[in-house]
Amino acid sequence: MQLEQLQEELRQLRTRVDNLSSLIEVSIIINSTLDLDEVINLVMEKAQSVMRAEASSVMLINEETGMLECEVALGEVGSQVKEKIVLQIGEGIAGWVAKTGEPLIVPDAPSDPRFARKVDEETGFQTRSILAVPLIVKDRIIGVAEVINRVDGRPFSEDDLHLFSTFGRQVALAIENARMHRYMLERQKLEQQLEAARIIQESFMPQTFPTSSKDQFQVFAKTQPAASIGGDFYDFIEYDNNKLGLVMGDVSGKGIPAALYMARLVSDFRFYTQIEGTVADTLDKVNRLLVERGRRGMFVTLQYILADLDTGELEIASAGHLPAIHIRAKARECIPIEVEGGVPLGILPHFHFKTRRLRLSHGDYVICFTDGIIEAKNRHGNHFSLSRLLNFLNRSWLSPDDIVESLIGEVNHFFRGAEQHDDLTVLAFQWC
Amino acid sequence: MLDVSTRDIKKGVIISITGDVDLYSSPEVRKVIIDLTDKKTKNILVDLSSVSYMDSSGVATLVEGLQQVGKYGGKLMLFGLEAAVKEVFELSRLDKVFEIYPDEQTALDHLKK
Numbered sequence: 001m002q003l004e005q006l007q008e009e010l011r012q013l014r015t016r017v018d019n020l021s022s023l024i025e026v027s028i029i030i031n032s033t034l035d036l037d038e039v040i041n042l043v044m045e046k047a048q049s050v051m052r053a054e055a056s057s058v059m060l061i062n063e064e065t066g067m068l069e070c071e072v073a074l075g076e077v078g079s080q081v082k083e084k085i086v087l088q089i090g091e092g093i094a095g096w097v098a099k100t101g102e103p104l105i106v107p108d109a110p111s112d113p114r115f116a117r118k119v120d121e122e123t124g125f126q127t128r129s130i131l132a133v134p135l136i137v138k139d140r141i142i143g144v145a146e147v148i149n150r151v152d153g154r155p156f157s158e159d160d161l162h163l164f165s166t167f168g169r170q171v172a173l174a175i176e177n178a179r180m181h182r183y184m185l186e187r188q189k190l191e192q193q194l195e196a197a198r199i200i201q202e203s204f205m206p207q208t209f210p211t212s213s214k215d216q217f218q219v220f221a222k223t224q225p226a227a228s229i230g231g232d233f234y235d236f237i238e239y240d241n242n243k244l245g246l247v248m249g250d251v252s253g254k255g256i257p258a259a260l261y262m263a264r265l266v267s268d269f270r271f272y273t274q275i276e277g278t279v280a281d282t283l284d285k286v287n288r289l290l291v292e293r294g295r296r297g298m299f300v301t302l303q304y305i306l307a308d309l310d311t312g313e314l315e316i317a318s319a320g321h322l323p324a325i326h327i328r329a330k331a332r333e334c335i336p337i338e339v340e341g342g343v344p345l346g347i348l349p350h351f352h353f354k355t356r357r358l359r360l361s362h363g364d365y366v367i368c369f370t371d372g373i374i375e376a377k378n379r380h381g382n383h384f385s386l387s388r389l390l391n392f393l394n395r396s397w398l399s400p401d402d403i404v405e406s407l408i409g410e411v412n413h414f415f416r417g418a419e420q421h422d423d424l425t426v427l428a429f430q431w432c
Numbered sequence: 433m434l435d436v437s438t439r440d441i442k443k444g445v446i447i448s449i450t451g452d453v454d455l456y457s458s459p460e461v462r463k464v465i466i467d468l469t470d471k472k473t474k475n476i477l478v479d480l481s482s483v484s485y486m487d488s489s490g491v492a493t494l495v496e497g498l499q500q501v502g503k504y505g506g507k508l509m510l511f512g513l514e515a516a517v518k519e520v521f522e523l524s525r526l527d528k529v530f531e532i533y534p535d536e537q538t539a540l541d542h543l544k545k
Contacts, residue, residue, distance in 0.1 A: 231488075252488035252495075254455050296462075297496025301524045320525040343525050347495055371523055421487075 019163050022050045026170045036178035040072045040171060044145070047167040048074055051131070051160055053147035057081060058135070058171060059094050060143035068098055068144065075148070077123040084122050092116030094144040097132045101141050103165055106130040107155035131156035133168035137176045145171055197259035198225060201233065204263045210236050210244060212432075216309040217244065220400035221427035224408055224420070231258035231300070232370045232423035235266055237273050242309045245273055248321065248368040248427050249302035252344075261298050265290070269302075279304045279317040280353035283345065287319065287353070290346035299346035303368055305429075312360035312431045317353045320344035322371060322386075327393055329363035334390045337366070360431045367393060367403065367429075372422035376411050379418045384411055400428035436464045443543055444475030444507075446536070450482040453490030462493045465508075469500035476501060477539050481512030486520055498530065507531070511539040 029042045040058050048056040055075025059068040067088060073081035090099045096114045097104050109115045109127045120127050128149045135143040145168045150156060156164075201223075209219050221234045231251025238244055247269060251258045265286075272285045283304060290300070303321040307314050316324065320343050323336040339356045360366070369389070376384040392410055397403050404426045411424055434451035445468055453461055468476055476497065480486075494510070501508045511533040513521065521527045533539040 250488075252492040254487075254489065291499075294499060297492040297494070297499060299492060299495055322523065341525075341528075343529050347499070347526075347529050375523075 019050060022046055023166055023170070026167065029174075036175060036182075037072070039174040039178060041074070043167065043171050043174060044072050044074055047145070047164065048147060050167075051147045051156075051164060052151045053131075054149040054151060055125070056145070056147045057094075058143060058145045059085075059087065059098075060135070060175070061089070061098060061141070068094055071143070075125075077125045080123045081119065081125075085119055087116065092119070093130050093132050094146060097134050097144045098141055101134045101136065103133040103161055103168075104130070105156050105158075105161055106132070128153075129155045131160055131164055133161070133165050135168055135172040135175065137172050142172065142175060193256055194227070197254075197256045200256070200259040200263050201225070201231075204266045205233060206236055210238050212309065215432055216242075217307070217432055218400050218430045219244075219246070219428065220404045222404050222408060222425070224412075224424040226372070226420045226422050226424075231262045232372065232425040233262050233266060234368070234425060234427045235269065237270060244307045244309055244429075246305040246307065246366070246368060246427060246429055247302065248324075248370065248425065249300050250321070250370045250423075250425075251300045252298050257295070257298070261295060261300070265300060273304075278355045279306050279315045280355040283317050283319050283353040284351070287345045287351060288349055291349040294346070299344040301344045301371075305366065305368070307360075307366075307429065307431065309431070312362070312364070314358045314360060314366065316356045316358065318342040319353065322369065322374070325367040325369075325390065325393060326358065326360075327365040327367065327397070328361065329365070329396070330361060332394065332396070334394045336386070336390070362431060365397065365400065365403065365428055365430045367407075368427040369407075370423060370425040372420075372424045373407070373411055373426065375422065376415045376424065377418060377421070378415045384414050388414075400430050403428040434460055436461055438464060438468070441477070441540070444477065445473050446477045446479055448479040448482070452485040453483055453493070454485065454487045455489040458489045458493045461490065462496065465493065465497040466500070469497060469504075469506070472504045472506065473501075474506050475543055476506065476508045477536070477543075478508065478510045479512050479536065480510055480517055481514070481535075483517055484514055486517050488520075491520060491524075491526060494530070495526075507543075509533060509539050509542070511535055 026043050026046055029039060044056045044058060057073040058071045060071045062069050067086050070082045070085050087095045089095055093104060093106055093114055106112050107129050109130050130146055130148050132144055132146045134141050135145055147164060219236060223232050231253060233249050235247040251262045268289060269286055272282050301321040302319045303324060305314055305316045316337060316339055318339040323338050326335045326337050337358060340354045342353055343351055374384050374386050374389055407426050408424055434457040437448050439446045447464055449461060498508045509531040512535055513532060533542060
């Protein structure tokens with residue numbers, strides 16, 4: 001009698017050791033690969049053999065449709081189950097477990113009212129008993145794992161439930177790991193794209209600023225790109241007749257498409273500025289080109305200022321861009337340079353832009369900027385605003401770089417603690 | 433989350449958009465608009481009364497719609513713009529590009545003319 005008892009205890013201990021070693025194997029499998037299908041397949045193969053079951057499956061909740069879909073199905077009719085079976089939450093044994101989050105032993109499936117017969121009807125399989133456990137990640141039910149029909153014909157026991165629940169936790173963990181990995185990969189990919197966009201954007205901006213041998217002017221410009229990269233850009237065009245072109249623009253959209261659009265525009269723009277005509281004529285031509293090229297509704301707001309460095313006379317045209325600001329050094333006042341009309345480039349093919357003329361006095365500044373400056377939002381949801389900008393600029397400045405650096409510093413100070421949504425770009429020109 | 437629904441009216445279709453229209457959600461709006469312009473829908477009215485934020489990707493989607501209807505002589509009108517969205521259009525002078533009306537009735541009245 002005692003010998004029999006000892007033999008039984010030994011048998012139980014062996015089973016427990018077997019179970020534990022299979023769980024260790026499972027954790028090794030999970031850590032060895034991040035391929036979700038492969039992991040679940042391997043874990044369920046192991047589970048099915050340890051549980052001595054005829055078949056097994058893992059169903060996951062599709063977050064978009066809210067339906068339970070079969071991720072892995074092993075056993076005789078596994079491939080059919082995987083292709084055909086989709087359950088609603090609450091439908092069938094798996095649906096019940098997904099709904100309640102409770103594990104379930106079903107000793108006699110056909111007589112259980114919760115059992116969905118369609119699986120057997122479609123596959124010809126005969127389900128006798130089921131053991132189902134929920135897959136839970138951070139208190140959220142993501143699916144259900146099942147083993148079906150014990151090979152010895154007996155129903156699943158409480159011990160089986162305990163062991164299979166442990167498998168279930170491992171599967172849930174594996175799925176979470178693989179999803180996190182996929183998420184990280186996608187994020188990495190996006191970051192690489194943004195990095196590429198940043199490189200494109202930077203490579204088409206002037207690396208050095210024009211200087212005057214006769215000390216007639218000074219210029220400085222800077223862009224502080226947002227995380228998702230807007231399409232801000234600026235350019236300087238030097239002419240033989242002692243004129244200097246200042247260009248500032250903002251391409252709609254973000255990322256690589258905006259960066260490529262901008263890169264092409266900068267070189268096209270340079271080309272068209274070499275053709276005779278007013279600044280408005282240049283915008284007319286570039287506008288027609290962009291409309292013809294028409295890329296998914298992309299457009300650009302742009303400002304083009306041509307400065308005569310001998311006389312201080314400016315020619316200004318604007319395509320839906322925010323007005324530049326004229327800082328009158330002697331009068332100590334800041335005035336937005338409004339230009340009539342001017343819709344963004346790339347939308348209306350027959351639009352005619354207008355040129356405004358303005359004469360600077362020695363020491364005056366002209367400041368161009370993009371909407372990222374005045375639309376910068378602080379934690380309280382307030383915008384930096386045009387009036388704050390005018391107020392900030394209305395003081396005496398040392399140089400264009402003093403203005404640009406101070407203004408960008410001021411805007412950063414304004415939205416500290418909040419996210420930067422758009423590029424911040426400022427260009428300052430002084431007629432000395 | 434963004435929701436885009438359409439409703440047929442006598443002379444065209446009203447698209448109602450609910451949510452923020454930005455880089456991530458604008459493709460959904462684009463799909464609906466392009467489906468309609470592919471069918472050469474004569475008048476497309478876009479209800480923006482439940483849109484509190486729109487970035488330039490969103491505006492570009494509407495610009496594309498406007499360009500498409502222009503090709504077959506259709507119309508794309510906007511109505512119900514909230515102050516913040518209206519400002520986006522005004523800042524870049526796009527209020528001169530689009531037909532913008534305060535509400536659905538005013539937009540419909542204009543169609544009748």
